[in-house]
Amino acid sequence: MTKRRMFLRMITASLLRRRSRMLIALLSIGIGATILAGLVTIYYDVPRQMRAQMRSYGANMLLMPADGETLTEARLEETLSRFPEETLVGAAPYRYVRLDMTSRQQSFTTAGTDFDAVQKTSPYFSVEGAYPAASREILVGKEIAETIGVKVGSEMELTWQPTAVAEGDASADWVPGAMLSGSAEGWSGGSVSISATLGEDGKIAEITVDASTQTAEFGGRAQTDEAFLNQFVGKSLPLRLTNVTDENAGAGIRTAMSAAPEGSDEVDALTGATVTSSAIVNALNGARTASAASQPRTMKYTVSGILVTGGEEEGYIFMALSDLEALTGEDRLDVAELSVSAEEDQLNAYAEGITEEDNGVTARLVKRVTKSETAVLGKLQALVFLVTVVVLLLTMICVSTTMMAVVSERRREIGLRKALGASDNSIRGEFLGEGIFLGTLGGVLGAVLGFVFAQVVSVNVFGSSITFQPLLLPVTVLVSVAIAAVSCLAPIKRAMAIDPALVLKGE
Amino acid sequence: MALLELKNISKIYGELKALDNVSLHVDKGEWVAIMGPSGSGKSTMMNIIGCMDKPTKGEVLLDGVDISKESSKKLTDIRRDKIGLIFQQFHMVNYLTAVENVMVSQYYHSMPDEEEALEALGRVGLRERAKHLPSQLSGGEQQRVCVARALINHPELILADEPTGNLDEANENIVLDLFRQLHREGTTLIVVTHDPEVAEAAQRTIVLEHGRVAREIINENFVE
Numbered sequence: 188m189t190k191r192r193m194f195l196r197m198i199t200a201s202l203l204r205r206r207s208r209m210l211i212a213l214l215s216i217g218i219g220a221t222i223l224a225g226l227v228t229i230y231y232d233v234p235r236q237m238r239a240q241m242r243s244y245g246a247n248m249l250l251m252p253a254d255g256e257t258l259t260e261a262r263l264e265e266t267l268s269r270f271p272e273e274t275l276v277g278a279a280p281y282r283y284v285r286l287d288m289t290s291r292q293q294s295f296t297t298a299g300t301d302f303d304a305v306q307k308t309s310p311y312f313s314v315e316g317a318y319p320a321a322s323r324e325i326l327v328g329k330e331i332a333e334t335i336g337v338k339v340g341s342e343m344e345l346t347w348q349p350t351a352v353a354e355g356d357a358s359a360d361w362v363p364g365a366m367l368s369g370s371a372e373g374w375s376g377g378s379v380s381i382s383a384t385l386g387e388d389g390k391i392a393e394i395t396v397d398a399s400t401q402t403a404e405f406g407g408r409a410q411t412d413e414a415f416l417n418q419f420v421g422k423s424l425p426l427r428l429t430n431v432t433d434e435n436a437g438a439g440i441r442t443a444m445s446a447a448p449e450g451s452d453e454v455d456a457l458t459g460a461t462v463t464s465s466a467i468v469n470a471l472n473g474a475r476t477a478s479a480a481s482q483p484r485t486m487k488y489t490v491s492g493i494l495v496t497g498g499e500e501e502g503y504i505f506m507a508l509s510d511l512e513a514l515t516g517e518d519r520l521d522v523a524e525l526s527v528s529a530e531e532d533q534l535n536a537y538a539e540g541i542t543e544e545d546n547g548v549t550a551r552l553v554k555r556v557t558k559s560e561t562a563v564l565g566k567l568q569a570l571v572f573l574v575t576v577v578v579l580l581l582t583m584i585c586v587s588t589t590m591m592a593v594v595s596e597r598r599r600e601i602g603l604r605k606a607l608g609a610s611d612n613s614i615r616g617e618f619l620g621e622g623i624f625l626g627t628l629g630g631v632l633g634a635v636l637g638f639v640f641a642q643v644v645s646v647n648v649f650g651s652s653i654t655f656q657p658l659l660l661p662v663t664v665l666v667s668v669a670i671a672a673v674s675c676l677a678p679i680k681r682a683m684a685i686d687p688a689l690v691l692k693g694e
Numbered sequence: 695m696a697l698l699e700l701k702n703i704s705k706i707y708g709e710l711k712a713l714d715n716v717s718l719h720v721d722k723g724e725w726v727a728i729m730g731p732s733g734s735g736k737s738t739m740m741n742i743i744g745c746m747d748k749p750t751k752g753e754v755l756l757d758g759v760d761i762s763k764e765s766s767k768k769l770t771d772i773r774r775d776k777i778g779l780i781f782q783q784f785h786m787v788n789y790l791t792a793v794e795n796v797m798v799s800q801y802y803h804s805m806p807d808e809e810e811a812l813e814a815l816g817r818v819g820l821r822e823r824a825k826h827l828p829s830q831l832s833g834g835e836q837q838r839v840c841v842a843r844a845l846i847n848h849p850e851l852i853l854a855d856e857p858t859g860n861l862d863e864a865n866e867n868i869v870l871d872l873f874r875q876l877h878r879e880g881t882t883l884i885v886v887t888h889d890p891e892v893a894e895a896a897q898r899t900i901v902l903e904h905g906r907v908a909r910e911i912i913n914e915n916f917v918e
Contacts, residue, residue, distance in 0.1 A: 611767075
C-alpha cells in the first residue's frame, strides 16, 4: 500500500466514521456555498430579470422620420430588423391626425397604431372594456369619453377633413364611383376641360372632352376621335402620355408629361395634337388629385374600450393603423415607440447605428426612462453584491469556527499522531486534505442547491425562471474549497502547536 | 553497550527543579522500570527520553547521538525512527480500525503494509479483531493494539508510560508477557510505572524522588 492510499484511507475514514461531526462541517460549507451560488446567480440574473420588469415603464426609444423624409411601415420594418429578436420587447407605430366629430362640432387627435405592440410598449395602459380586435373598433381616452359621453359599445362617426394634398401625390387614394371634372391649358392658351366617371374598380368608365378652344383639324379632333377616347376607358389614374410625334411639342409639354409618376397607365397622344392630348391627361390627373384631396371622408366606429392612463393619452382616440389608412389614404407614420431590453450603452449604440445608417429614420432614447432604469439596476445590483459579500464573510466565519471546533476536538489525536512521528507538514496535509474534501463536497452540494435557491427566489420575486450557468459549478466548488482551506489554516496552526507530550500525561 | 545515556540532566521550570542532576545509563536490550510518586519527575524524564522535551542542562545520548540540543523537528525524526511509545490511556485514532491504527505508525515511519500490520496484531493475539474500531475493543485489547503499533517499526527502544495503569490483572499479564517476548528478542524497554508488580518484571528499577534518583534496585529474581 502506498502512502497516498493510506492518506486517502485515513481521510475518508475520518469523514465517514465521524459522520455526525463531518455532517455539521459539510452543512456549514454546503449552506454557505448554497447561498453564495444562489446570490451570485441572482446577481448576474438581476439585470435581465429587472430589465424585463422595467420595460413596464414604457418605451425607451423613439424612431422618427429624418428631416425631409417620410416614415413608412416598410421602413420601420427594415429598421426593426436591426434588433436581435429577444431584445425587442415591442415596437408601436403611431400616426397622429385630427378627426372631426361633426355631430358635436369637435375634433380630436387620433392615433393610428398597432394595438398588439402598444400592449407591449405601454403595459401601463389600462383599458375599461377591451382593446380593439376587429376593424373599425376604437379606443377612446377617458377624458374624451367623459366630455362627449361615450361608453364601451357606443358608436362614433369620425370625419377626416383632408387639407392640401401635394400636387401629383400618387399615394393619395382613390374613391371609386367618383365623378371627376377638370381642365388644363392646351394649345395657345386655350382651356381643355374633361369630365369622367370612375367605375367601381376605380378605373375610368366614361370620359367626355371639351376641346372646342383648340384648332378644329388638330386638337379639336380630341373631342370626337373615338379611337383616342376609347383608350382611356379601363385605365387607372394617373396617366402618362406616350407616342409623342408632334414637332411642336416643346419643353413645357415634356415637363408636364414627366410629372406623371413611374408605373402610370399610358395613353397614346393623338397624332398632330400632342399639346391637346397632354392637356387632357393633365386635366384628368389634376382632377383625380383634387378629388381625392378635397373630399372629406366619414366612417362609423364602435368604441371597444375606454383608455385610462392618468396621462395625456386620455385626450386621444386610438384606432388600428389600417383603419386610419383606410380613412386618410395615407401610409405614413409620425413616430414609432420602441421598448428595447438592453443596457443604456447598448441602447445608445442601437440609436446611433440607426441614425447613421441614413435610411430616413432617426432614433432617440427616452432619457427619462433609460436613466432611471440604469440607476435602479445599478443600485439593486450593488445591494445584492453587498449581501453576497456579507454572506461570504459569514460563511467563512462559520466554516472557520466549525473547523476550529473539529480540530480542538481532535487535539488528542493530533498529539498522538505527533508522538507517533508525524511531522508538522503531514498534520497540515491531513487536515487540509479533509478541508478540501469537505469543500469540494460542500461546493457541489451548494452549486446544485444554490441553483434551486436562485430558481425559487427568481420565480417568487420576478416570476420567471433562470437558466443554469455551467460555469457556476466549478466556480462554486473552487470558492468553497478556498474558503474551507483558508478556514482550516488557523485551526491547523493551533493543531501544530499541540505538544505531543500531552498524550503521555494520561489526560 | 549503552543505548541511552543521561548525563547530569536538569529540567528547571522557573523555581521548580523537575529533574535535578540526574544520570542514567541503559544498555541495549536492557529492561528498566522507572518508579516514583507523583511529582517525582517521572513524566519529565519520560518526555526527555521520548524526544518530546529537552533538558535545561546536561546531555542525552541516544544510540551515541546527543539529542539534548536538537530542534523539535529533528527530535520528531529521531522519535519516529528509534522509539516505540505505549501510553496509559491507550490513545488510538478513534475512527480508524485496529489494523489501520497500526498502519498509521508505519505511514509516518516508512510505508504502510497491511500484511505486516496484521502480523503484528497476530503477535498480540488480535488478528481476528483487526477490522474493529477502538470503541468495539476492550481496554486490554486496545492496549495490545498499542503494543503492536509500538513494535511495528522495530524500534531500538520501547518507552511505556503506565502501560497497565488502566488494565485488569488478566490484561496486565498479557501485556507483561508481550514485554517479556520483546525483551527476549533484544528490544530495549523502559517502563514508567506506579505498580511494584510491573516494576518487578523488569531487570532493574530506578526510583525517582524530588527530581533525583533516590535508589536503584536490581531484580534478583528476573527470569530471562
